[in-house]
Amino acid sequence: MAGTLxxxxxxxxxxxxxxxxxxxAQEAGISPSYLNLIEHNRRRIGGRILNKIARALDIDPxxxxxxxxxxxxxxxADIAQRNSLDDLEVGRLEAFATQFPxxxxxxxxxxGTISALEARIQVLSDRLANDxxxxxxxxxxxxxxxxxxxxxxxxxxxxxxxxxxxxxFHRNIYQDSVRLAEQSRALVSFLEASDDGQTHLLSxxxxxxxxxxxxVDAVGVDALESGAENRMSNGELVQGMSEAGRFRFDRIxxxxxxxxxxxxxxxxxGLFGAVAGDLGDFVIQSGRAVPLAIRRFVACQRxxxxxxDFSYFEIDPxxxxxxxxxxxxxxxxxxxxxxxxxxxxxxxxQPGRLEQRVVHxxxxxxxxxxxxxxxxxxxxxTGIRGYLLILPVxxxxxxxxxxxxxxxxxxxxxxxxxxxxxxxxxxxLAAAAIVPxxxxx
Amino acid sequence: MAKxxxxxxxxxxxxxxxxxxxxxxxxxVHTHSDGETANMRIKATPPDVIILDVMLPGKSxxxxxxxxxxxxxxxxxxxxxxxxxxxTRDRELAEELGATKFMSKPFSNAxxxxxxxxxxx
Numbered sequence: 001m002a003g004t005l006x007x008x009x010x011x012x013x014x015x016x017x018x019x020x021x022x023x024x025a026q027e028a029g030i031s032p033s034y035l036n037l038i039e040h041n042r043r044r045i046g047g048r049i050l051n052k053i054a055r056a057l058d059i060d061p062x063x064x065x066x067x068x069x070x071x072x073x074x075x076x077a078d079i080a081q082r083n084s085l086d087d088l089e090v091g092r093l094e095a096f097a098t099q100f101p102x103x104x105x106x107x108x109x110x111x112g113t114i115s116a117l118e119a120r121i122q123v124l125s126d127r128l129a130n131d132x133x134x135x136x137x138x139x140x141x142x143x144x145x146x147x148x149x150x151x152x153x154x155x156x157x158x159x160x161x162x163x164x165x166x167x168x169f170h171r172n173i174y175q176d177s178v179r180l181a182e183q184s185r186a187l188v189s190f191l192e193a194s195d196d197g198q199t200h201l202l203s204x205x206x207x208x209x210x211x212x213x214x215x216v217d218a219v220g221v222d223a224l225e226s227g228a229e230n231r232m233s234n235g236e237l238v239q240g241m242s243e244a245g246r247f248r249f250d251r252i253x254x255x256x257x258x259x260x261x262x263x264x265x266x267x268x269x270g271l272f273g274a275v276a277g278d279l280g281d282f283v284i285q286s287g288r289a290v291p292l293a294i295r296r297f298v299a300c301q302r303x304x305x306x307x308x309d310f311s312y313f314e315i316d317p318x319x320x321x322x323x324x325x326x327x328x329x330x331x332x333x334x335x336x337x338x339x340x341x342x343x344x345x346x347x348x349x350q351p352g353r354l355e356q357r358v359v360h361x362x363x364x365x366x367x368x369x370x371x372x373x374x375x376x377x378x379x380x381x382t383g384i385r386g387y388l389l390i391l392p393v394x395x396x397x398x399x400x401x402x403x404x405x406x407x408x409x410x411x412x413x414x415x416x417x418x419x420x421x422x423x424x425x426x427x428x429l430a431a432a433a434i435v436p437x438x439x440x441x
Numbered sequence: 442m443a444k445x446x447x448x449x450x451x452x453x454x455x456x457x458x459x460x461x462x463x464x465x466x467x468x469x470v471h472t473h474s475d476g477e478t479a480n481m482r483i484k485a486t487p488p489d490v491i492i493l494d495v496m497l498p499g500k501s502x503x504x505x506x507x508x509x510x511x512x513x514x515x516x517x518x519x520x521x522x523x524x525x526x527x528x529t530r531d532r533e534l535a536e537e538l539g540a541t542k543f544m545s546k547p548f549s550n551a552x553x554x555x556x557x558x559x560x561x562x
Contacts, residue, residue, distance in 0.1 A: 139496055139525045142525040143452045143455065143525060143546065145546075145547045146452070146546040146547035146548065147452055147455045147458060149547045149548075150455060150459065150462075150547075150548070150549075150553075151454060151457075151458045153549065153550045154458060154461060154462060154550065157550075159465075168457070169457075169458075169461075172454040172457060172458075175454065176454055
């Protein structure tokens, strides 16, 4: 899309110079009909012709094509997609951006505000779900409100209430109102004390992954590896990041740069294209250490297909996640929540072996995924690390479905897989039907 | 004979308010506050309807409901689930576990009455 508005700029500059199309065309060494196509944005130009036209107009080539238009159009296209605009409207984006640049920029600014607010809501929502202190405090507040509402309703409905009961209800309302006041104060204090930033409400890994993801989206994974992200390191994204989050992020970045030194992306890309997205072939043909090959494959995957077409996890020996780049929203969990049926654990008894399986997740309509993983020794000899890459299995028209792939649970507590010999605790979902499988002595 | 409702809830003032409005509506109301022993109480004197809170000491309302549905003697009792969390996931989990109705706190008295009457058939 870059360059598509360049024609409009050329036309504006030509008119401001008082030149006819034929004059400019002759000066630039191109035909008037070709210039006409360029000015109506029906031919994309760059390089030599752009420089000639700029010279003829006596301006810097950057003034005709500074890349800003691509950013604007890309942003507008994103807004159009989010709001499900039809193709006809999408086709008018360029005309809109050209004729109403101020409105276009305002739309981008508003979308930025919306995105920031959505992220904030997500953070608070995550916190509500995961912070036991906050959940308890809110439960107390809601319980007190419920008791007051229900009791007050009895007193105001107009129906006769015995004097003894009435007195009792008055006392209850007073007690609950005192409780509510105390709980509300405590809750506000708690939120104020912890609300001096945004991202540290998340786990340190979530913070690191979100920052990493935002940087990749902004500059691309190849630019990250070359250190181009430094220009954003003091930007808005990193504000409020906890020390632990920053530590994790730095660890991710250091490894990425180390991988780039060991096997530069410029050399990796060819092999990635040649194996057509097959990690097994990629590892074999690379001749490199498997962990390095996996990480480079993932970097290529992100570069080629964006963040939403795969999920990638790294796991330490205790089950703690080291990476959680979960574009498919698999929700692997952490520690004891991770289902031991993932292929990464098949290799735990045989470190160095890569397992590849078609899987589906219990309760998710049997959508197929290709899961590839294994456990490998760390390069510095300090232990082992598990790697798990999950890719969608796509047929001709969309995601495939399966009845035969291995069934993976979302975590024992809410897993519907029956007779699982790896079950750690009973599931809430299937009552007596789900029991630990008998083990022979 | 009046129909029996068992209110399993640990907030005394909520218990008192619900008990009052149901009693006035003609129900015989029993209450129980401990999650751990709730299933035994249900089995000992099965009510016609159960009002069940989620967050209880000893055992959660979800666990009580799961065990109730697995026990053939009492599995058919309609259950009105109360929770302070109205999130979709909680509602789905309650339904998956077999809750007959689901109500988020804070609720209105009219809502409680309407649902309990509906569950009693």
